[in-house]
Amino acid sequence: MKITNKIIDCITFYSENFIFDFRYNVIKDHVDFLVVCESKFDHRGNPKQLNFDIEKYSNDKKIKYIILEDKFPNNSDPWNNQALQRDYILKNLTFADDEDYIFFSDPDEIPNPKILENIILNKKYGIFLQECFNYKFNLYNPNESPWEGTRVCKKKNLKSINFMRQKVLSKNLRYPFWRLDKEKDIQIFDKAGWHFNNILTPEEISIKLKTFAHTEFAEEKYSNIYTIEKKINQRIDLFERGHQYIKKNINTSFPEFLVKELKKKKNFILD
Secondary structure, three states, rough: OOOOEEEEEEEEOOOHHHHHHHHHHHHHHHHOOEEEEEOEEEEOOOEEEEEEEEHOOOOOOOOEOOOOOOOOOOOHHHHHHHHHHHHHHHHHOOOOOOOOOEEEEOOOOOOOOHHOOOOOOOEEEEEEEEEEEEEOOOOOOHHHHOOEEEEEEEEHOOOHHHHHHOOHHHHHHHHOOOOOOOOOOOOOOOOOOEEOOOOOOOHHHHHHHHHHHHHHOHHHHHOOOOHHHHHHOOOOOOOOOEEOOOEOOOOOOOHHHHHHHHOHHHHHOOO
């Protein structure tokens, strides 16, 4: 690497072993550590089994697997529980130095390795603008691209991972200087990766909708497996917002690992 600051990639985890393995292979040679935080409870407070396949990566010392054992204190507030899991990562970054770069993403938000290699953060926070794809690796979502995905901050400035995720937004830069309640010390990184959203089977998407923080999407009209399969085939949005997705040919703008693995990933690639 060209930089001396450690690159520490952090995610929270539910059961996303497929996309994690993809993510791992895209960025593993460009980071110093990959931190995975999994809870024994979903964001609605229900007990769950631990799903991360740590044995698969047992020989890679870069991976740090953190288990949140305790039950969430407020089962009625999924968003608070999500925040607690995110910030549990920060409590466990004792191995990080002040100048290290702490990246946080959802598992399906993958930072561009070329930017990781040359990262220079001139502001307090950084936002990675990422191309958004749904259901398939090459089914492009123009409605939500560029996606504000991965965030980054130096350890010395990081007080809350959840704050960095929820409150560090590009729209803050449009507020007047006197809006001190809006964080504006933000650097934008363009063409900074990919958001491969819901690269899952209909059954897996249904489980996700019934367990993640957006409780409004647990309703049968969204989470029904047949309905999900129909929307995938029609290349339309799960949440009935009128979004239509577009097939893209896979080229060098996609992760190099995907280009090499086309045959192995054919179930999630449109011909």
